[in-house]
Amino acid sequence: MTTSQEPMTTSQEPGTPRLTRRRFLHGSALTGAAAFLAACGTSGTGGASSSAATSGSPSTAPSTAPSGAPTEAPSSAAATAEASSAAPSETPAASPAAEINVANWPLYIDTDDDDSTKHKTLEDFKEKYGTTVNYSEVINDNEEFFGTIQPALRGGQDTGWDLIVVTDFMAARLIRLGWTETLDLANMPNKVANLQDVYKGVDYDPTDDHHAPWQSGMTGLGYDAEVTGPLTSLEALWTEDDRWTGKVTFLSEMRDTVGLAALRKGKDPSVITAADVDEAIADIKTAVDSGIVRAFMGNEYAEELVSGNVVLAMAWSGDVIAKQGEKESLVWTLPDEGGLLFTDNMLIPKGAANKSTAELFMDFVYDPAIAAQIAAWVNYVTPVKGAREVLAAEDSELADSPLIFPPEATLAKVKIFKTLTEAEETEYNDKFSVVTGN
Structure with a gap:
């Protein structure tokens, strides 16, 4: 769901105290x-x-x-x-x-x-x-x-x-x-x-x-602002750009990656259909085939953001904050199109x-x-x-x-992925695995 709200990010104005976990x-x-x-x-x-x-x-x-x-x-x-x-x-x-x-x-x-x-x-x-x-x-x-x-x-x-x-x-x-x-x-x-x-x-x-x-937590965008500049849209994950092509990770969790791909097309993951899933997986394959996506990862992407091997990722909200102490240019944002809860x-x-x-x-x-x-x-x-x-x-x-x-404005932009039947879960995971290679 797209709103006119300013994107929620973890970056802050210069001179203000950085929100740390410690x-x-x-x-x-x-x-x-x-x-x-x-x-x-x-x-x-x-x-x-x-x-x-x-x-x-x-x-x-x-x-x-x-x-x-x-x-x-x-x-x-x-x-x-x-x-x-x-x-x-x-x-x-x-x-x-x-x-x-x-x-x-x-x-x-x-x-x-x-x-x-x-x-x-x-x-x-x-x-x-x-x-x-x-x-x-x-x-x-x-x-x-x-x-x-x-x-x-x-x-x-x-x-x-x-x-x-x-x-x-x-x-x-x-x-x-x-x-x-x-x-x-x-x-x-x-x-x-x-x-x-x-x-x-x-x-x-x-x-x-x-x-x-x-x-x-929430699933959205994590990126190195020093390399990419500010990002607010899921479209960046499907955009060939010299700053990040080949340095992008998608999540290895089917619901996260399919869910964000669906949100990019204006689809609601909480009521996602088989046709929506097929469209999302086809779009994910396009990003892979174009060379944008480096890998599908679990929490490992956080370390890759710090190392610089990855500069843009589908990311879980708290992980990026955890790594700001090691790399202050890391930012997490809730995309314009929305995110997942x-x-x-x-x-x-x-x-x-x-x-x-x-x-x-x-x-x-x-x-x-x-x-x-x-x-x-x-x-x-x-x-x-x-x-x-x-x-x-x-x-x-x-x-x-x-x-x-x-806050309410943030919660209005996040969706919970639909509860799947056993048959749906098997079908969607199998299709997703073909793209991820797992």
């Missing part, structure tokens, strides 16, 4: 895009605590978890495999496990400026519960990651992960296949109290007991060794103070009530960030 840290399928606005300012309940968590490879350990009540927060100014017969995780014991294994995307949790292996949220969790979080940034693409866990899940085996973070369509698939644990919401008072209403009752988990949203979700794979401690961690990040700590660094949309009030008390600029709390 300043705050030192100080201390949705029902519709527009519904986000009403949820942004609500307060929630929870208590913060504030130590060495580590990154590491998956391991298995006994599972445990206590339950607790939330305290007051600041008041506010394409798989078709059959479902497996995996047994559910064991009944929890009396105390948290010594460690849990978490798989997430890169650039998706607060990180120490001087040591990229340190994450205050994980240190806070260990200090409070004694559990080390083996946190691994191993997810760059939903389908690729699904391929690594599918054999174990199909065979009824533990994947080695206690908690994974995947995008809404993949969450829907895993839940549909019966490959996720049912959450014990009695162990998760913060999640119950502080999940914003807009996230509740999604069609793939109407009882909200198989997933917990991690963050939401997505949600990444925490799930516990069926048969996980430490289910109840994973639930404890999920609930921990729904404490508004912890959620604010994460949101301030990642610059994605937080699903947690009360996080905005915490940010406002520490940094009014962050509390007003259009990336963390999108």
Whole structure:
């Protein structure tokens, strides 16, 4: 959808403070895009605590978890495999496990400026519960990651992960296949109290007991303004220009790339048809055949933007902000034609060794103070009530960030990709794979 609004970008006027994800840290399928606005300012309940968590490879350990009540927060100014017969995780014991294994995307949790292996949220969790979080940034693409866990899940085996973070369509698939644990919401008072209403009752988990949203974000344009100059339209991705031809990346996620291609032609991804998909894929092929597109990538494109191998990319909002500290000329913008809105979700794979401690961690990040700590660094949309009030008390600029709390004008320009049937997902992914070569 095209509007007359000025494009939303992450660049700022000279002399104004750059919005960073770090300043705050030192100080201390949705029902519709527009519904986000009403949820942004609500307060929630929870208590913060504030130590060495580590990154590491998956391991298995006994599972445990206590339950607790939330305290007051600041008041506010394409798989078709059959479902497996995996047994559910064991009944929890009396105390948290010594460690849990978490798989997430890169650039998706607060990180120490001087040591990229340190994450205050994980240190806070260990200090409070004694559990080390083996946190691994191993997810760059939903389908690729699904391929690594599918054999174990199909065979009824533990994947080695206690908690994974995947995008809404993949969450829907895993839940549909019966490959996720049912959450014990009695162990998760913060999640119950502080999940914003807009996230509740999604069609793939109407009882909200198989997933917990991690963050939401937008898909648009990321580019090196020093090379390309200012860009506002998706048309740039299909324009042969000496400044960027051969240095453009499209996303390896079918929904993102097909969705942006559809928006370029004025089509709405939330009601996309098979004919629209075919047209979008044909246009994507044209960009590839012309030599404009260098590659299809997951999160790797962010590093390529920093290196200069890529100067224009289909990009997720928070990733580009993450890299501005390394390259100030990087900009993320919501195109004139609009962008996409997505949600990444925490799930516990069926048969996980430490289910109840994973639930404890999920609930921990729904404490508004912890959620604010994460949101301030990642610059994605937080699903947690009360996080905005915490940010406002520490940094009014962050509390007003259009990336963390999108205004109505922004939300009017983003679309959520249509929920696909299993047959549609298989068909569209197969057609997309022909173009990407995967």
